[in-house]
Amino acid sequence: MATPQTSSDHGQMDLLRFATAGSVDDGKSTLIGRLLLDSKSIFEDQLEAVEASSVSKGYDYTDLALLTDGLRSEREQGITIDVAYRYFATPSRKFIIADTPGHIQYTRNMVTGASTADLGLVLVDARQGLTEQSRRHAVLLSLLRVPHLVLAVNKMDLVDWSQEVYEKIHKEFTQFATKLNIPDLEVIPISALQGDNVVERSANTPWYSGPTLMHHLEHVHVASDRDLVDVRFPVQFVVRPKSDEFHDYRGYAGQVAGGVLKPGDEVVVLPSGMTSTIQGIDLFDEEVAEAFPPMSVTVRLEDDVDVSRGDLIARVNNAPKPSQDIDAMVCWMTNEPLRPRQKLAIKHTTRTARAMVKDIQYRLDVNTLHRDQDTKELGLNEIGRIQLRTTVPLLCDPYSKNRTTGSFILIDEATGVTVGAGMINNAS
Amino acid sequence: MTQTHADYQLSQLDQLEAESIHIFREVAAEFEKPVLMFSGGKDSIVMLRLAEKAFYPAKLPFPLLQVDTGLDFDEVLQTRDNWVDRLGARIHIASVEDAIAQGIVIDDGKTSRNRQQIGALLHAIEDNGFTAAFGGGRRDEEKARAKERVYSHRDEFGQWDPKMQRPELWSLYNGRIHAGEHMRIFPLSNWTELDIWHYIDREQIEIPSIYFAHERDVILRDGMWLSVSDAVQPKDNELVETKMVRFRTVGDKSQTGCVESTAATTAEIIDEIAIARVTERGATRGDDRFSEAAMEDRKKEGYF
Incomplete structure (x- = not known):
């Protein structure tokens, strides 16, 4: 349950980063407002401002969506235009929400928000069922390898808490998800407006035996998602x-970025291929016995090998x-289309190089998963599979x-x- | 040698620390001339601590920049000097009063010093040719900040354009700028006020004494307790009272209110904040209260 935390536990809590997706009308902002309010992360002055604003707009209830609609230009248009980050905590976990808008033209924001997420939260309106947009959100979360997905079937109050409606959406989505890479899925019937199954278990859904949304967010196991081997x-x-x-x-x-490093380990420095042994690992003024993701440390080697920024220790x-030949899925994020022969800067881990587009293999239709192999270019918010040739070798793994x-980003020089x-399929 | 956790789990505070250190190192590696904007407040002190850790045992590979409003609390300046001495850091001081004297900033008698800082700050960045400036902003502070990137691009006029922000994915930061532009860097983006206090508590680092409860002569003005000083003199109808107070933010003396409190240690402050019902800016910063969009406007002008 969400209560204000005290000094003892906060520092030791773990962290869950999740991305939310849904369209303006799915009630996503209302749901986030609800999570913030019910976890007591909303302060009195913020709530007062929103209450006053709701009254002046003539609403019958406090519009919790106003809590998160940040920029004035957005409030004027009544839409969310960019990724916004929100924070709340319960006694066991701190949460970082990447709140992304759901409109078709903002695929890039969704990809951005999902890139760091452990969990993706997709909202659907129970009255509408699955839409093209909810499928698209699931495809993007799968493409970005977000390991956990929650489908929140919202506005259940408006379909009289019908189990049949819930089951239909559940079944349809599960069928669709078999084509994707979604290792963990939870489908939760909620009403963000009324708060049912958000924090408190709802009396309206006796037929539902799964967790509330908050309970699931608090308990979903994310530690094992990291690679502790390589x-x-x-x-x-x-x-x-x-x-x-x-x-x-x-x-x-x-x-x-992966694996567990220990003093005494034999390591290789890439791309030179020189080998050495880890002499010590420093975390500020202390030596540590091990380093694992996502620790920021300083590694000392036994031998005086030549190591510089952009190199990789493995x-x-x-x-x-x-490898200089990279096969990757790319989400294109600017108006001017991506074309073969185009030259760009590429940033991959700490290494920056130049890259040329050798080929665009296909464009992926994120609604139908159809691969359009006749494509000559990738436009804004389009996703496709491409081949790149880089000026220097990259030290990369498959994104999976x-x-x-x-992962990498492409920069217009x-x-x-x-x-x-970009998300690397393989390199040769 | 320290043993790490057997289950290879990092607490959220350790994760935040690791992320911030990563950001400091990226900037130091990729920018020609970074600078750390130091206000003497708790957030900029946490930034300084993270920078210290990022490069230890080497010294900071960049200087600090402080905007001297001329109305800073003495306790804040003392803490600043202690930190600078201990780290052997270099510091540039940009003075608002000098900027007014030189005509860079106009003092119309109505504009607050926090707002006048913008001009002095932009001038100092341009004058010294700084290409990246670390700021202590956190996304939980205010709605406009919730949308800001860790690397926040500023044009030649030092302005932020929310619609022109670059997408920021994974931990891959894009530091490309053109001549005359600079990047604001926010290593504390994902920290909350409570995280900052827990970190100060854990690290046992020095912050200005005015954050802790002490007795002070105050007056009530516009619903805020202001400290009586050379910058704030009681008006005819204002009553000077002696109260047990502390400051939740440090800004200039004429604008920064304090709150009644008996919290004398970081642990007591944490307990106080955990049950606080008013955000730190709304409560004690006069300059944020004029309009709901106050911060958005100041950011566009080049405020932190």
Whole structure:
């Protein structure tokens, strides 16, 4: 249950990042407002402002959606235009919500929000059932390898809490999901407006034996989603104090992307292929016995090998093969279409290079999953499979294996804008 | 040697710390001339602590920048000096009063010092050619901030355009800028007020004493308790009272209100905040209360 936490437990709570998707009318903002309100994350002055605003608009009830509609330009249009991040906590977990708008033209926002999510929350209006948009959201969450999915069937109060309606949507969605990669699915009947099955179990759904939304968010197991086997340590920064006290100190700073590193481990530095042994792992002024994702540490090696930013430390017998030919799914995020022969900057872990588009293999229709192989280009908010050739080798894994070493962004070199997001299928 | 958790689980506070350290290192590696905007407030102190950890045992690879409003609390300046000395950091001071004297900022007698800081800050960034400026902003502070990126692009005029923000995916930050532009960097984006206090408590780091309960002469003005000082003198109908108070944010003396409190330790502050019913900005920052969209407007002008 959601009660204000006190000093003892907060620091030790774990973290769940989730992305929400739904259209303006599915009640997504109302649901988020409800989660914030019921977990007591809304403050008096915020609630008062929203109550006053609801009254002045002539609404019969407090419009919780007003809590999250951030920018004035959005309030004027009555829509959400960008990814917004919200925070709330219960005694056992802290939550970061990436709240993404559901309109068709904003696929890029959904992809952005899903990129860091452990769980995706898709809303459907019980009266409408599954729409093209809800299917699209599920496809994107699956493509981004968000490991847990919740389908919240909202506005159940408007269909008289019909079990039949719920079962129909549940069945239809489960059938659709077999074509996708969704390892964990929960379908929950709710009313965001009334609060049924959000935090409190509803008396209106005696036929439903599953968890409430909040209970599921609090208990879904996310720790095992990380890869603790394959050591991947992209070097971010070389720490060389050049001070009298730390005259010979040379450490490689970075955030562990996979596996568990320990002093004494034999490692290989890529792309050079030089091998060495981990001498020590520093976390600020302490040495630690192990480092695992997502720890930010500094690794020292026994030998004086040449290591710089953009290199990757892996295990001798478990390292990716450096590759310049990349096969990936790409979400295109700018008006000017992506075309073969186009040259772009690519940022992959801590390595930046240039890349040329060799081929666009197909465009994926995210509504039907149809692959259009005749496509010559990818437009804004379109997703397709492409081949890239990079100027220097990338040290990457398939995205399905590691979301950090398997992802990249594409940058327009003239404008400096991020124009694409890529998920690697394989590299050769 | 410290043993880590047997179940390979990182607490949320450790995850936030790891994410922020990652951001500091990315910026130090990719930007030519970063700077850390230091206000002396609790958020900028936590930033400084994270930066210290990110590069240890090396010193910070960038200087600090403080905007001196001329109305800063002495306790805040003292804490700043202690931190700078301990870390052996370099610091640039940009003075609002100098900026007024030079005609960079106009003092019309109505504009608050928090607002005048914008001009002094932008001038200092441009003058020194800083290409990235770390700020202590958190997304939980205010609705407009909820949509801001960790890397927030500013044009040649230092302005933020919410519709032109770059998508930010995974932990892949895009630091490309053109000449004359700069990037604001928010390493604390995902921290909440409660996280900040827990971190201060855990790290046992120095923050200005005015955050803790103390006796002070105050007056009630526009529903806020203001400290009587050279910057705030009681008007005819205002009564000076001595109260046990603490500050929840540190800004300039003329604008920053305090709250009645007996919380004298970080643990007591945490308990107080956990049951607080008013957001920190709405309660004690006069400059945020003028309109619902106040922060959005100031951000577009180049406020942190």
